[in-house]
């Protein structure tokens with residue numbers, strides 16, 4: 324998608340030296356646009372763990388390139404050993420997003436076809452590129468399926484503006500391109516439908532305030548930032564036509580893990596008959612877990628709650644303390660919305676009920 328009218332992806336190999344992988348450092352957005360170079364497995368692990376990159380799809384794509392970097396920097400180890408070690412470190416970098424393990428396993432499987440280390444290295448690179456390309460393609464396709472839902476809402480409003488609420492950032496910054504929750508919105512804009520997005524600020528990391536609001540503005544999509552607690556009030560007052568969120572992991576039974584606070588939005592949506600959709604590429608499905616309660620929920624430092632970062636008058640991004648010293652804070656990063664609260668899942672193959680049979684009908688190979 325575009326930044327100041329120039330097209331970017333969120334991760335790409337350096338055109339002059341493909342052993343260097345480039346990312347946008349999302350900790351600095353929207354105040355500074357900084358491209359960072361990943362040159363080693365450790366760089367990739369740190370980028371995921373410390374959220375230079377974040378969001379399910381982009382975590383997966385970074386893990387794919389992280390595996391490739393593990394192979395590039397293997398020194399005297401065999402590629403197989405370097406990849407096994409890399410897989411372990413990458414897998415531990417963040418727990419909730421399913422795409423992480425999915426991408427690691429995809430590289431491990433693909434590389435088995437290589438006859439020697441030279442071939443295996445090439446397979447690692449090609450597979451990482453395929454993961455990134457597929458992520459972008461799947462998001463674009465799911466956008467077309469989500470567009471049909473927005474079209475219907477627009478018709479029922481006789482062409483009036485469709486108001487969509489989203490939580491966190493499941494935009495293109497969370498993927499390689501297009502985003503999941505945002506892809507139907509971009510598709511609706513391209514189809515000439517009037518859309519407006521309510522953007523939850525998404526405490527404590529403020530992905531909505533810092534990232535979603537910024538990326539929508541860059542794409543000229545009308546949007547308004549709201550506090551995390553405002554959504555219920557807006558729904559009660561007929562100001563929300565649909566909710567679209569992303570997900571970090573969705574069980575094959577339709578339970579959805581997403582940024583903390585999503586569950587409360589789903590409850591409010593149910594109470595107000597507002598359709599609640601979840602958009603995801605199939606790489607986010609967990610085909611093994613039957614119950615959302617078993618999804619590992621990341622717990623991050625309480626410092627993210629007791630402090631807040633933003634642009635200082637000195638032009639630098641700085642963190643200030645919000646609370647009295649010593650205030651205890653508990654920081655669960657995700658919650659689980661049970662399938663019964665989900666109107667539908669928007670995937671690259673179509674929109675499907677959040678239910679085991681329906682999901683398996685759409686993905687019979689699983």
Ligand code: MRU
Pocket residue numbers: 377378379380490491492493494497503530568569570571581582656
């Ligand atoms: O902690 P993050 O920023 O990596 O969390 C990911 C998210 O942005 C959301 O949970 C998002 O809605 C789903 S990821 C596409």
